Amino acid sequence: MSDIPTIRDVARRADVSVATVSRILNGLSGYSDKTKQKVLAAIEEMGYRPNAIARSLNNRRTHTIGVLFPALNSEFSSALLHGIEDYAHRRQYSVLVCNTDVDGRRTMNYLKVLREKQVDGLIFVSEVLTDAYRTELAAMNIPVVLVASSDDDPRYPHVKVDDRQAAYDATSYLIGKGHRRIAMISGTADDPIASRPRIEGYEQALLDHGVAALPEWIAYGDFFYESGTLAMEALLKRGLDLTAVFAASDEMAAGAMHAAARAGLRVPEDLSIIGYDDIRLAMMVHPPLTTVHQPLREMGQEAAAKLLLMAESAQTARSLIVPHRIMERQTVRDINEINST
Amino acid sequence: MSDIPTIRDVARRADVSVATVSRILNGLSGYSDKTKQKVLAAIEEMGYRPNAIARSLNNRRTHTIGVLFPALNSEFSSALLHGIEDYAHRRQYSVLVCNTDVDGRRTMNYLKVLREKQVDGLIFVSEVLTDAYRTELAAMNIPVVLVASSDDDPRYPHVKVDDRQAAYDATSYLIGKGHRRIAMISGTADDPIASRPRIEGYEQALLDHGVAALPEWIAYGDFFYESGTLAMEALLKRGLDLTAVFAASDEMAAGAMHAAARAGLRVPEDLSIIGYDDIRLAMMVHPPLTTVHQPLREMGQEAAAKLLLMAESAQTARSLIVPHRIMERQTVRDINEINST
């Protein structure tokens, strides 16, 4: 009595075969309306629910996707996850979250688990594929989409902004406001996605406007708040007499604002700061942070959409560069006005 | 050749039965060391990985748990999720995230999906159980743990702080700093977990210190930033001449700080503010927010630990009230000093 009813129990009760119940459950054809009513009634009475595990064993589809993040506890990740989960749910898929913790071993471990659990697809967030991952992915033979990252292998499409261009635009924006002495707070030096291209965009913008780009104008952090404070302090110590800073993440920008305040600098009166990401934090700091907006939620949705497309049609999706834009708030001062006054 | 190898393929290759391969895979006894080597070699050569779906069908255990959140994109949720995921992973469990979106229908929908997918347990975050949920949960017959919420049913243990006491302590802290004209920004009025007890704690602290607790000193928000700004503005409009505010979430506290600044009030010089949660935002706003610390990450871990205990031992875990504490930063001014100067 306390046993969970199976399709057999339903069949017995409705006095039909399990095949018929299965057909009705799956909306296939091949039964009279009378039979259908009888079966539906039995299902209702018994409180029957199909076992998705058993179903998956036949179908070889679990309607579950895996998402790998390097850091779960950042707004960046949760905004993306929100978008992914949203789309997946709409399409009746579930999402398994994996926190790789910026650690290769944990990623490999997760890949093995996800393989065993037969997920229908995988989304990598902010992670660069190593050869080991590639080997494992090839063996898994399921669709993969990268978010805020990219790979040369066409089998692994990505969804991201044009980081180089976005950094170029952020820097140009500062220049447009009359700034010339612009420093940058970059993320981890060796990150080929979120650091190198942004540095290049920053340098290119300076060069295109006749400003020299010097290494000592760049300080390195790790994208998190504390490192932004440290980087800003380092920059200040160098005595560069700067008027503006471009930070490669909003958290680092907030950290920089903190360091500036501690050094007696007012933002934006004494120092202008522009961030990157436009996570909710940006609008919650004071003054609200001018930053490069990345449509994180949409990026998550797009990535999920591509993944499911690949999972259900076996075709490979195309990469997508989503538009970024400068979100003007109150941390950048226009010095042009001052000069012309 | 491109087919994924199964346990049968391994058995054939190692020239043993599938039963033997299964035993070796599961670390059971009953085979010679020579056989073991042979099988392990075959597994290695073929790149075989057991199919967890098939295994689950036998075991009736999926080693997967579900977590339901009302809002994925808040630091509050992601800190909890981080703790849950962390513990689950250590114990070889996977976690399925569900964003219920403050919407009953979506919760019921998720419960059905999680039931079909045969999760081994469920964690509800910040959600009050309705009768409909209870019915479904009873039918699922799997362990459930509540986080930042609670329920009278002893089958559903919880992990949370003592909200009433925490609010009492926050308010008392303000009083200890010489404040008497203390307003409160509460969360959604009808929330029996995160609103009622905190309001009671606030009022009790006032009363215990001989200060009248009046309804007009309370403004209501929804825990998010924007509502904090609005609530603060409403409070200011009432002309209460207040010196301090207790906000029931850090986001609302940050919003209140914003409104205060816009009204020309300096924090903490003109207005003291204390928040609730101690999410990372609290240390990133300026000045850093004094707040009630909830050990979110640990709460997530504890909840997961209780859930797995229940899932694996069939005993029911006990509820846990975790310790909160006042995290002193820079948004509360001590007026005692001033008065005595």
Place this chain on the structure above:
DNA sequence: CTGAAAGCGCTTACAG
């Protein structure tokens, strides 16, 4: 120490 066989709860040709 080892294997044949039943079974987990479904789906899906196949036959009627």
Place this chain on the structure above:
DNA sequence: CTGAAAGCGCTTACAG
């Protein structure tokens, strides 16, 4: 329109 039966990839008594 309907059912018997094989099969999905494992595990687990049971027998030897």
